[in-house]
Amino acid sequence: MRSYSLIAPAKINLYLEIIGDACGGLRQRPDGYHELAMILQSIGLADQIDVHSISSDSIRVHCNHPQVPTDKSNLAYRAAELMVRQFPEAFAKNGGVEININKQIPVAAGLAGGSTNAAAVLVGIDFLWKLGLTQSELEELGSTLGSDVPFCVAGGTAIATGRGEQLSPLPSLDNIYVLLAKYRSLEVSTAWAYKTYRQQFGHSYIRDSDNLAARANAVHSGAIVKAILDKDAGEIAQKLHNDLERVVLPAYPQVLQLREIFANQEGVLGTMMSGSGPTVFALFESQQQAEKVKLQVREAIVDEDLELFVTRTITHGIQVASSV
Numbered sequence: 001m002r003s004y005s006l007i008a009p010a011k012i013n014l015y016l017e018i019i020g021d022a023c024g025g026l027r028q029r030p031d032g033y034h035e036l037a038m039i040l041q042s043i044g045l046a047d048q049i050d051v052h053s054i055s056s057d058s059i060r061v062h063c064n065h066p067q068v069p070t071d072k073s074n075l076a077y078r079a080a081e082l083m084v085r086q087f088p089e090a091f092a093k094n095g096g097v098e099i100n101i102n103k104q105i106p107v108a109a110g111l112a113g114g115s116t117n118a119a120a121v122l123v124g125i126d127f128l129w130k131l132g133l134t135q136s137e138l139e140e141l142g143s144t145l146g147s148d149v150p151f152c153v154a155g156g157t158a159i160a161t162g163r164g165e166q167l168s169p170l171p172s173l174d175n176i177y178v179l180l181a182k183y184r185s186l187e188v189s190t191a192w193a194y195k196t197y198r199q200q201f202g203h204s205y206i207r208d209s210d211n212l213a214a215r216a217n218a219v220h221s222g223a224i225v226k227a228i229l230d231k232d233a234g235e236i237a238q239k240l241h242n243d244l245e246r247v248v249l250p251a252y253p254q255v256l257q258l259r260e261i262f263a264n265q266e267g268v269l270g271t272m273m274s275g276s277g278p279t280v281f282a283l284f285e286s287q288q289q290a291e292k293v294k295l296q297v298r299e300a301i302v303d304e305d306l307e308l309f310v311t312r313t314i315t316h317g318i319q320v321a322s323s324v
Contacts, residue, residue, distance in 0.1 A: 002053045003324045004127050008120035009046040009155060009314060010111040011148065012178065012274040012281050015039035015224050016242040018197060019215045020205035034194055035212050036164055037219040039228070040148075042155040043178055044311040048102040048321065049076070049117055051124030058096040059084070065103035075114040076101060079121035079145055083129075086141065090129040097125060106307055108187040110275030111180075115148035116318070123153065123318045139167065155317020157228060161216040170225065172315035176233045177284040179294055180309040181258045186278045188248055188255075193276035196247040237270025237283045248277045255280060261300055265293045287312070 019035040054060065059080045061070040072078060076099055084091045099121060105113035119142055126133045133141075135154060142149030147164030156172040198205075206212050219225065224239035249256040255273060258280040262271035267289035271282040284290040290310045297308060 002128055004051050004124045005321045005323070006049045006051065006120040006124050007046045007319045007321050008049050008105075008116040008152070009042045009044065009317065010105045010113060010116060011040050011042055011151060011155075012111065012180075012279075013038055013242060013272075014041050014228075014236065014240060015219065015222075016244060016275065017219065018194075018201075018205075018243045020207060020212055021198060021202070034163065034198075035206075035216065036161065037216045038160040038164060039157070039170070039219070039224060040151045040160050040164075041157050041173060042314045042317060043111075043180075044314050045105055045111070045180065045309055047105050047113065047117055047120070049120035049124060050100040050102075051121060051128055052098040052100075053094055053128055054096045054098045056096050057091070060096070060098045061101065062099070063101040063103055065101075065107060067107045068101065068103060075118040075145060075149075076121045079118035079142075079149075080125065082141060082145065083122065083125045087129060087131060090131060094129050097121075097128070099124075106180075106182045106184070106279065106309075109182050109279040110188070110190075110273070110277050111279055112148040112152055112275070115146050116152040118142065118145050119149050119152035120318050122149075123320075127320065127323070139165075151317070153317050156315050157313075159219055159225070161219070168220065170228050171231070173228060173231065173233075173236075173313045174315050176236070176313045177287050177290040178311050178313065179262070179282045179284065179290045179297075180274075180279055180307075180311065181262070181281070181297060182279040182307050183254055183303070184305045184307055186252070186254060186305075188252060188277040190276040193244050193248055196251075197244060200247060201243075233283060233285055234269050240270045240272040240283075242272050242274075244276050245273050248273060252278060254278070257301075258297075261297055262293070265296055267293060
């Protein structure tokens, strides 16, 4: 039996702009997604994914977190199914796959936990079956599973356009420290967030495909990209932007409260909600400052349901930790 153990990092959004939902003319995108311009960043908080060959021709998923499904509704399961469909000869030769997920990334948090698990399964099976796929090929496979999966394969720092699957790498940011806050029991539906945004702000969407492309390309020359190129943590933090805050913060006062508390702490360079939430993050120049604010937030909000994590930006996506 062969086995690979992979590290699957979470991500945060440094920038999220909703440009529209058109795909030329006045139609919505045929896949129902929005047109986005984002900047995605890998962070050190990560799950461990173990991928094993098994003698039967089945896919089995196990997870240490009770909220994570282990059936076909799990994106990691669907990633394995995709590899079986794409590479039937390798599947016939090598047999089935068992996947163990050691969950450290909060569930339903806007941190791409499910997507990074799926990315790890793609990478793991590529090694397990000796397929020799390139990173681009793995990203392309990932794009059929979900918008964040290609980025989770690649990791680092990147501009993401389209529905998030079109990636343009940026110079990686490392050692900007990040404090994450999420209420365990609080979930925000991504579908609800985008639908509500469309209902409230859809009148401002760009409907012409040429203008959509121009707006998406504009992020490449934007102020936050310049700050990233300069590796200026303070300036990056000042340029954080997430359109979805416009609908999530009014509807979820706990998320708004976290954001306001972070904004008022000394040493916080900047704060924002990640993705569709409900995780809120703050950026710092040092781990010491992040740990200090973690304690201050814990004192300000006495609630066992609140999870706080100190981590940092990293330069990579899925990595192999070990193989047997």
